[in-house]
Amino acid sequence: MSVLLALLLASTHLPPAPGCYVHRDWDGRIARSREVVAYWRETNPCPSTGRTSGRCPGYEVNHKVPLFCGGADAPRNLEWLTRREHVAFHRAMKQCPPSRR
Numbered sequence: 609m610s611v612l613l614a615l616l617l618a619s620t621h622l623p624p625a626p627g628c629y630v631h632r633d634w635d636g637r638i639a640r641s642r643e644v645v646a647y648w649r650e651t652n653p654c655p656s657t658g659r660t661s662g663r664c665p666g667y668e669v670n671h672k673v674p675l676f677c678g679g680a681d682a683p684r685n686l687e688w689l690t691r692r693e694h695v696a697f698h699r700a701m702k703q704c705p706p707s708r709r
């Protein structure tokens with residue numbers, strides 16, 4: 609883990625909020641691994657820009673099993689959703705699904 613990431617996590621670590629908006633931004637104010645997303649984007653470019661880094665207008669990275677439901681902060685748990693899809697997803701996910709672990 610990089611020093612920068614360690615500092616980031618130490619300074620921003622907060623209990624998970626209801627809804628998983630903890631992870632929607634790219635700006636470093638969130639307590640999750642940007643390195644995981646960077647790795648994932650190498651094979652999952654932004655649907656609107658086709659780029660593997662930088663901003664992705666209109667899309668947000670979602671954890672298929674939300675972090676607050678025990679989902680992994682790992683590439684296999686990530687997907688692109690539009691803003692509208694993301695909001696709908698979390699509206700439906702107010703209750704965590706039965707554990708699949």
Ligand SMILES: [Zn+2]
Pocket residue numbers: 628629631669670671694698
């Ligand atoms: Zn989400």
